Amino acid sequence: MNVLVLNCGSSSLKFQLIDTASEAVLKKGEFERIGSDESFYSMDIPKVEETKYKAKTHTEAVAKLFELMGDLKDTVCAIGHRVVHGGAEFSGSVLVTERVLKGVEEVSHFAPLHNPANIGGVRACIELLPKIPNVLVFDTSFHSTMQPKAYRYGIANADYEKFGVRKYGFHGTSYAYVAREASKMMNRPLKDLKMIIAHIGNGASICAIDGGKSVDTSMGLTPLEGLIMGTRAGDIDTAAAVYLAKKKGLDFDGLVSYLNSECGMLGMAGVNDMRPITTRVAEGEEQATIAFESYIHRITKHIGALVAVLGGVDAICWTAGVGTNRHDLREKVMSKFEFLGAKIDPELNILHNGIGEGRNRTGEISEEGSTVRTFVIATNEELQIAREAVKILETCEC
Numbered sequence: 001m002n003v004l005v006l007n008c009g010s011s012s013l014k015f016q017l018i019d020t021a022s023e024a025v026l027k028k029g030e031f032e033r034i035g036s037d038e039s040f041y042s043m044d045i046p047k048v049e050e051t052k053y054k055a056k057t058h059t060e061a062v063a064k065l066f067e068l069m070g071d072l073k074d075t076v077c078a079i080g081h082r083v084v085h086g087g088a089e090f091s092g093s094v095l096v097t098e099r100v101l102k103g104v105e106e107v108s109h110f111a112p113l114h115n116p117a118n119i120g121g122v123r124a125c126i127e128l129l130p131k132i133p134n135v136l137v138f139d140t141s142f143h144s145t146m147q148p149k150a151y152r153y154g155i156a157n158a159d160y161e162k163f164g165v166r167k168y169g170f171h172g173t174s175y176a177y178v179a180r181e182a183s184k185m186m187n188r189p190l191k192d193l194k195m196i197i198a199h200i201g202n203g204a205s206i207c208a209i210d211g212g213k214s215v216d217t218s219m220g221l222t223p224l225e226g227l228i229m230g231t232r233a234g235d236i237d238t239a240a241a242v243y244l245a246k247k248k249g250l251d252f253d254g255l256v257s258y259l260n261s262e263c264g265m266l267g268m269a270g271v272n273d274m275r276p277i278t279t280r281v282a283e284g285e286e287q288a289t290i291a292f293e294s295y296i297h298r299i300t301k302h303i304g305a306l307v308a309v310l311g312g313v314d315a316i317c318w319t320a321g322v323g324t325n326r327h328d329l330r331e332k333v334m335s336k337f338e339f340l341g342a343k344i345d346p347e348l349n350i351l352h353n354g355i356g357e358g359r360n361r362t363g364e365i366s367e368e369g370s371t372v373r374t375f376v377i378a379t380n381e382e383l384q385i386a387r388e389a390v391k392i393l394e395t396c397e398c
């Protein structure tokens with residue numbers, strides 16, 4: 001059973017074809033700059049190549065993808081789509097119907113850059129391969145287990161009810177994958193474990209998970225809340241945001257765009273990629289150091305708060321681009337949790353850092369005897385989407 005996994009952005013389309021029996025990736029690549037004269041696609045699997053291809057729309061990119069798949073196209077039994085926002089309506093993955101797509105469109109105002117692109121990819125698949133079932137997997141649905149005390153903001157009840165303004169949380173597909181991997185590595189059932197997972201990539205959030213269920217998370221109505229991220233400000237006094245908008249002459253959309261795209265590490269250190277920041281911190285450069293220390297401080301604070309919400313923790317897991325590659329960040333944050341019994345082994349921490357000879361990103365980094373165990377786990381959202389698609393197909397009569 002092969003599942004095609006699609007992740008459509010506003011001008012990109014990432015794809016993986018996954019054999020769900022062996023979980024092997026048969027094809028992997030990305031179309032970029034869709035709609036522009038410079039559009040192209042690149043392949044990572046089966047071999048690395050980059051080809052110019054003018055795709056004016058996502059439908060053209062999907063058509064080209066099906067052509068590139070050759071005979072493998074006939075082996076696809078389902079297409080799994082990443083959808084960023086499912087609002088309150090979608091508490092799990094679903095098989096696509098017209099009613100489902102309407103429901104997703106109705107919550108698109110919460111993710112105006114992402115949801116329309118995600119739906120565009122689904123519509124392209126329906127048009128080009130009408131017989132293949134499509135499954136939607138939402139970033140938000142993992143957090144549907146949060147209780148009102150965790151997801152409610154302190155706003156008027158009528159406004160919450162009328163506008164649906166509450167925390168939804170994101171990165172749910174990654175949390176589901178990492179939680180399951182951690183439970184396998186601990187050889188303990190997920191239902192018995194309290195976990196903190198730190199998904200620290202360009203977008204970053206932290207989740208408290210009890211018995212496999214999300215209890216609380218740092219992101220909110222949109223992915224803007226919480227940690228300082230690559231380009232997002234994270235938590236900020238709303239009055240400070242409004243003051244900035246007035247001073248900078250920004251309207252509402254301009255303010256949201258500024259807080260999403262011009263702040264975070266980009267705004268504080270001039271670059272959103274952690275790699276050059278590492279070098280600048282090592283050279284003692286002030287702005288980069290303040291930015292990096294603030295970034296670490298915010299992560300530490302959120303983990304601390306979420307451990308308290310859980311009332312204890314069995315495992316702390318690090319994932320995503322920064323979480324798996326920055327041993328110094330993990331060391332600094334984890335040093336604050338030694339009082340809980342979470343001690344890491346400095347050598348293991350470096351060993352499970354990045355990819356290189358003798359290195360493997362996924363592994364346990366706890367010191368022997370540590371009562372709280374710490375892991376570095378490379379996330380695999382595409383595989384999780386493929387697993388979800390199989391689960392949905394097995395439970396429906398399609």
Ligand code: AMP
Pocket residue numbers: 200201202203230272273274275320321322325326354
């Ligand atoms: P993600 O959003 O999970 O793909 O993570 C992307 C981010 O991970 C990049 O913007 C970098 O900041 C960070 N990153 C990736 N590789 C490394 C590395 N080798 N060292 C430090 N940071 C890295």
